[in-house]
Amino acid sequence: AQSVSQHNHHVILSEAASLELGCNYSYGGTVNLFWYVQYPGQHLQLLLKYFSGDPLVKGIKGFEAEFIKSKFSFNLRKPSVQWSDTAEYFCAVISVGGATNKLIFGTGTLLAVQP
Amino acid sequence: DAGVTQSPTHLIKTRGQQVTLRCSPISGHKSVSWYQQVLGQGPQFIFQYYEKEERGRGNFPDRFSARQFPNYSSELNVNALLLGDSALYLCASSREMNTEAFFGQGTRLTVV
Incomplete structure (x- = not known):
């Protein structure tokens, strides 16, 4: 069965620190990959997506993610986090061509950025 | 443009009752999906509808049902509510199959 693993359940960083959140998926076929963010009290919002092409994708608010097919990974990065990045981050996968x-x-990663 | 809208935002029901949750997708989006999110977990897929046809069903009991109307809005019905059905129910709409999904605010269902 397909699954997505996020290795960090709870991350605490100081402002200006660099961020990397791990995401691995298990599926042998073609996938579309997403990172969603849920700010406190708000709905899930799309942060970035990968469908095809350049494996390094840039999203909103300075976030980027790299798709490494050989490692089944799609890690999220940001060079310098801000207090406003405090949120829960979800990695998600769709198998392409399925019904x-x-x-x-x-399961999500809860990020707390300390000012 | 309005985003995905869900109603009601909060709901309290008693065990054994039935509930109907509603969702209006973004204009032009033909696909609606429903997800259940419990605390500490990512959203779990319940149903997907595309062009008014069911295209997928997650691992949920038959007490859960859904439908999509000609205007692409959707309803999720849950019968014989259990305490374990307490969760945030999310609706997502997509323009086509395999495109990105946009989520609504969700309906917080509490079963007492």
């Missing part, structure tokens, strides 16, 4: 486009989510 549905159901998103398989990881």
Whole structure:
């Protein structure tokens, strides 16, 4: 069965620190990859997506992610975090060509940025 | 443009009751999906509808059902509510299959 693993459940950083959140998926076929963010009290928002092409994708608010097919990974990075980045981050996968486009989510990483 | 809208935002029901949750997708989006999110976990897929046809069903009991209307809005129904059905229910809409999904604020269901 397809699954998504997020290795860091809770991350605490100081402002200006660099961020990397790990995401690995298990699926042998073609996938579309996503990072969603949920700020406190808000709905899930799309941070960035990978469908094809350049494996380094840039999203909103200075976030980027790199798709490494050989490692089944799609890690999220940001060079310098801000207090406003405090949120929960979810990695998600869709298998392309399937009968549905159901998103398989990881368990999420709660990021707390200290001022 | 309005985003995905869900109603109601909060709901309290008693065990054994039935509940209907509603979702209006973004204009032009043909696909609606439903997810259940419990505390500490990522959203779990319940249903997907595309062009008014069911395209997928997650690992949920038959007490859960859904439908999509000609205007692409959708309803999620849960019968014989259990305490364990307490969760945030999310609706997501997509323009087509395999495109990015946009989520609503969710309906917080509490079963007592």
